[in-house]
Amino acid sequence: MxxxxxxxxxxxxxxxxxxxxxxxxxxxxxxxxxxxxxxxxGYRIDPxxxxxxxxxxxxxxxxxxxxxxxxxxxxxxxxxxxxxxTTNRIAFDYQSDPGGDPxxx
Numbered sequence: 001m002x003x004x005x006x007x008x009x010x011x012x013x014x015x016x017x018x019x020x021x022x023x024x025x026x027x028x029x030x031x032x033x034x035x036x037x038x039x040x041x042g043y044r045i046d047p048x049x050x051x052x053x054x055x056x057x058x059x060x061x062x063x064x065x066x067x068x069x070x071x072x073x074x075x076x077x078x079x080x081x082x083x084x085x086t087t088n089r090i091a092f093d094y095q096s097d098p099g100g101d102p103x104x105x
Contacts, residue, residue: 008052029077036068
C-alpha cells in the first residue's frame, strides 16, 4: 500500500465555511478516482501549527499513484480547489506494507 501525504497552508482570510467546502470537495472529487483505495483529510487542531490542512490518499502501488496524480479528476481538483485556496504544500509518499512484514507496516 502506498500512502500519499500532502500538507497545505491556506491563503489568509479564508472563512470556516470555505475550509469546510475544501474538505468536502476533497472527499467528493478524489474518492471518485478509481485507483484511490482510501482517503483522509482534515484541518489542524493547533492554530499555531505550520500546516493547516492534511490529505492522505491510499493507492495499491507506485504505478497507481502515478495514475492518481495524472487522473483528470485530480488535475481539475488541484486547479479548482487547491491552487485558489492554498499558498504552498509539502508532499511525502510512503510504502506502508513493505513486503508484507507486519513489523514495518
